[in-house]
Amino acid sequence: MARTRSEQAVWRREQLLNAALTVFADKGVDGATVKDVAQAAGVTPGLLYRYFDSKEAMVETLLSERGFLPRLRELRAEPNDPRPATEVLTELLESFDRLLVDHAELMALFFSAGQARAPLAALVSEGHRLIGGFLAERVDAGELRAHDTATAARTLFATVAVNRRLGTPIDIAALVGLLFPGEG
Amino acid sequence: MARTRSEQAVWRREQLLNAALTVFADKGVDGATVKDVAQAAGVTPGLLYRYFDSKEAMVETLLSERGFLPRLRELRAEPNDPRPATEVLTELLESFDRLLVDHAELMALFFSAGQARAPLAALVSEGHRLIGGFLAERVDAGELRAHDTATAARTLFATVAVNRRLGTPIDIAALVGLLFPGEG
Amino acid sequence: MARTRSEQAVWRREQLLNAALTVFADKGVDGATVKDVAQAAGVTPGLLYRYFDSKEAMVETLLSERGFLPRLRELRAEPNDPRPATEVLTELLESFDRLLVDHAELMALFFSAGQARAPLAALVSEGHRLIGGFLAERVDAGELRAHDTATAARTLFATVAVNRRLGTPIDIAALVGLLFPGEG
Amino acid sequence: MARTRSEQAVWRREQLLNAALTVFADKGVDGATVKDVAQAAGVTPGLLYRYFDSKEAMVETLLSERGFLPRLRELRAEPNDPRPATEVLTELLESFDRLLVDHAELMALFFSAGQARAPLAALVSEGHRLIGGFLAERVDAGELRAHDTATAARTLFATVAVNRRLGTPIDIAALVGLLFPGEG
DNA sequence: AATGAATGAGCCTTCATTCAT
DNA sequence: CATGAATGAAGGCTCATTCAT
Numbered sequence: 001m002a003r004t005r006s007e008q009a010v011w012r013r014e015q016l017l018n019a020a021l022t023v024f025a026d027k028g029v030d031g032a033t034v035k036d037v038a039q040a041a042g043v044t045p046g047l048l049y050r051y052f053d054s055k056e057a058m059v060e061t062l063l064s065e066r067g068f069l070p071r072l073r074e075l076r077a078e079p080n081d082p083r084p085a086t087e088v089l090t091e092l093l094e095s096f097d098r099l100l101v102d103h104a105e106l107m108a109l110f111f112s113a114g115q116a117r118a119p120l121a122a123l124v125s126e127g128h129r130l131i132g133g134f135l136a137e138r139v140d141a142g143e144l145r146a147h148d149t150a151t152a153a154r155t156l157f158a159t160v161a162v163n164r165r166l167g168t169p170i171d172i173a174a175l176v177g178l179l180f181p182g183e184g
Numbered sequence: 185m186a187r188t189r190s191e192q193a194v195w196r197r198e199q200l201l202n203a204a205l206t207v208f209a210d211k212g213v214d215g216a217t218v219k220d221v222a223q224a225a226g227v228t229p230g231l232l233y234r235y236f237d238s239k240e241a242m243v244e245t246l247l248s249e250r251g252f253l254p255r256l257r258e259l260r261a262e263p264n265d266p267r268p269a270t271e272v273l274t275e276l277l278e279s280f281d282r283l284l285v286d287h288a289e290l291m292a293l294f295f296s297a298g299q300a301r302a303p304l305a306a307l308v309s310e311g312h313r314l315i316g317g318f319l320a321e322r323v324d325a326g327e328l329r330a331h332d333t334a335t336a337a338r339t340l341f342a343t344v345a346v347n348r349r350l351g352t353p354i355d356i357a358a359l360v361g362l363l364f365p366g367e368g
Numbered sequence: 369m370a371r372t373r374s375e376q377a378v379w380r381r382e383q384l385l386n387a388a389l390t391v392f393a394d395k396g397v398d399g400a401t402v403k404d405v406a407q408a409a410g411v412t413p414g415l416l417y418r419y420f421d422s423k424e425a426m427v428e429t430l431l432s433e434r435g436f437l438p439r440l441r442e443l444r445a446e447p448n449d450p451r452p453a454t455e456v457l458t459e460l461l462e463s464f465d466r467l468l469v470d471h472a473e474l475m476a477l478f479f480s481a482g483q484a485r486a487p488l489a490a491l492v493s494e495g496h497r498l499i500g501g502f503l504a505e506r507v508d509a510g511e512l513r514a515h516d517t518a519t520a521a522r523t524l525f526a527t528v529a530v531n532r533r534l535g536t537p538i539d540i541a542a543l544v545g546l547l548f549p550g551e552g
Numbered sequence: 553m554a555r556t557r558s559e560q561a562v563w564r565r566e567q568l569l570n571a572a573l574t575v576f577a578d579k580g581v582d583g584a585t586v587k588d589v590a591q592a593a594g595v596t597p598g599l600l601y602r603y604f605d606s607k608e609a610m611v612e613t614l615l616s617e618r619g620f621l622p623r624l625r626e627l628r629a630e631p632n633d634p635r636p637a638t639e640v641l642t643e644l645l646e647s648f649d650r651l652l653v654d655h656a657e658l659m660a661l662f663f664s665a666g667q668a669r670a671p672l673a674a675l676v677s678e679g680h681r682l683i684g685g686f687l688a689e690r691v692d693a694g695e696l697r698a699h700d701t702a703t704a705a706r707t708l709f710a711t712v713a714v715n716r717r718l719g720t721p722i723d724i725a726a727l728v729g730l731l732f733p734g735e736g
Numbered sequence: 737a738a739t740g741a742a743t744g745a746g747c748c749t750t751c752a753t754t755c756a757t
Numbered sequence: 758c759a760t761g762a763a764t765g766a767a768g769g770c771t772c773a774t775t776c777a778t
């Protein structure tokens with residue numbers, strides 16, 4: 001297991017971030033102490049400061065490196081996907097929902113923030129763009145009836161996200177069927 | 185200005201709660217100090233302890249005395265309201281949205297709470313009951329097409345609430361029109 | 369029960385001192401709060417300050433007004449008491465011991481004082497004077513053998529006081545018999 | 553000055569206990585603040601909490617680690633010591649008195665303790681056992697006249713202790729001569 | 737005479753952060 | 758790289774004391 005110096009450094013950094021994410025999600029950023037994080041990582045508090053400038057820097061690193069905006073951006077419907085719109089949309093939303101599940105602790109971090117931390121806004125607008133773009137495409141193609149795609153995007157996004165956060169995930173197929181009955 | 189002792193006590197208590205609500209919503213419960221609250225109220229920290237046992241007791245008082253569950257319960261559509269469903273629904277959602285505006289700080293408090301505090305769940309389920317009940321009624325009456333009223337209720341509720349919380353309120357008429365196009 | 373103003377004042381003052389003595393003896397001066405004393409007296413803290421300048425002033429008043437130095441001074445053997453010295457001495461020490469019992473709370477107060485409060489020294493030296501004086505008298509009269517009366521006084525006084533304080537009172541007749549066997 | 557980490561930790565701990573003992577004895581446990589102790593040790597208050605859980609924990613550590621019961625137990629007269637009883641007894645009491653001098657602050661702590669703390673009782677009873685045992689031995693050997701050895705032990709112990717505590721140490725030879733004139 | 741609202745100082749304790757080793 | 762001793766700045770809370778009513 002001979003690890004080079006720099007491998008070790010990378011590994012330790014990840015380990016600390018993992019510990020921080022777990023602890024922050026569990027106790028909240030304010031409720032967790034640096035000592036808590038260190039203990040969860042099996043090191044001493046001092047070591048954290050070799051890797052991060054401050055506790056707040058850890059939060060920000062978590063938000064930017066572990067944020068799922070990149071992965072959200074990867075999510076997209078194939079252009080000219082031959083499948084019906086509702087099918088593609090359902091898949092899209094389910095992927096999104098799965099993203100939220102995979103990053104449950106981060107969601108908590110987002111919501112627990114006193115004043116909504118900036119990354120949240122980016123996340124939301126990217127989600128709107130993703131869904132809204134797809135809907136507009138299909139309306140243009142004449143597959144979906146003309147409708148307020150912006151409002152629809154916000155509706156779908158909000159509904160999936162909030163219900164996941166509340167621990168009462170919604171039936172996505174039912175949601176899609178509700179907005180686009182008998183369509184696509 | 186002629187206030188009796190007991191009037192003064194009641195008034196001061198309310199004032200402290202107001203200050204606490206503002207400060208907590210602004211900085212979060214953990215982020216706010218007792219001193220912050222006291223300063224916002226123009227008194228010294230010690231005084232808070234004549235009215236509340238602890239900082240946490242303030243939060244709980246706020247949640248129980250200032251929660252808007254009672255007001256949410258008062259919201260209801262008249263039975264057999266002659267107006268079209270979409271009109272009544274729009275009014276209902278707008279009232280709800282207004283409630284959120286009136287209690288913006290409390291909303292922040294709710295969301296900032298790690299997960300612990302129970303009142304949020306009660307609020308949500310009451311909202312679902314309110315909207316879902318109305319929808320089912322109108323479906324039974326044959327006014328609205330048959331649809332998954334539970335999912336619809338959760339969708340409407342979530343969409344209004346989240347967008348209000350994010351500071352990007354939704355156009356409720358558009359939302360209703362989206363779910364029930366050309367109906368009611 | 370019509371009490372004149374000044375009677376009422378005197379009565380209240382005594383009542384407050386009683387309450388203070390009880391509470392101080394129970395919790396210690398530092399451990400007891402002004403509120404504790406007020407509650408024990410059935411009044412509000414503010415009132416105490418009409419009668420005493422400060423909490424410390426209460427302690428001092430207690431020490432000077434309730435101290436048993438005056439009563440200790442009253443204690444004395446009749447000059448030329450015809451009874452044997454050991455009998456008179458035993459009676460003297462028993463009176464002293466009884467005094468300690470009567471003022472148990474004050475004893476606690478004395479001992480609990482960080483640096484011995486002044487009155488204690490006065491008490492001790494008065495006790496020495498009382499006992500030593502009697503012994504010297506009887507030695508002069510040839511009734512007791514010549515001995516170090518000052519040391520004897522300190523011995524008798526210390527033994528009675530400490531053992532009373534420790535809750536293990538000594539048998540005074542035995543004590544006297546020990547120092548003056550077969551004498552007086 | 554080259555102190556290893558663990559040596560330093562032990563040393564610091566001792567230093568803090570020394571400081572605490574001095575300060576507590578001077579101002580009393582309640583009267584002394586954690587800041588006082590820290591200042592006396594030349595450190596910041598926070599450091600105390602790396603070594604002790606609380607202020608009260610410091611007191612308890614002092615009582616258990618610095619109590620002189622062990623040293624009191626080591627004190628004993630040689631069996632069959634050929635020297636006269638009064639000589640041995642004098643030496644014994646002087647050792648005891650010296651013990652009190654060496655632990656003057658602890659004595660203060662003992663006395664200042666409301667009544668609660670148990671160690672005092674153990675100390676006293678051990679002292680009685682020590683002195684009483686020796687006296688009984690010499691009475692059995694026919695060297696001392698028959699007398700109430702228990703009362704004598706309590707008398708000697710109380711006299712030495714109280715007078716030392718009051719800052720007016722007694723002449724031990726005179727004390728012994730008083731109880732056992734012309735004997736041993 | 738008595739109350740109790742209000743203050744200000746300070747207490748015990750916690751914790752993010754630094755730094756010598 | 759890693760430790761853990763040490764610091765400094767609060768933070769929540771208590772309490773003796775004052776004063777308008």
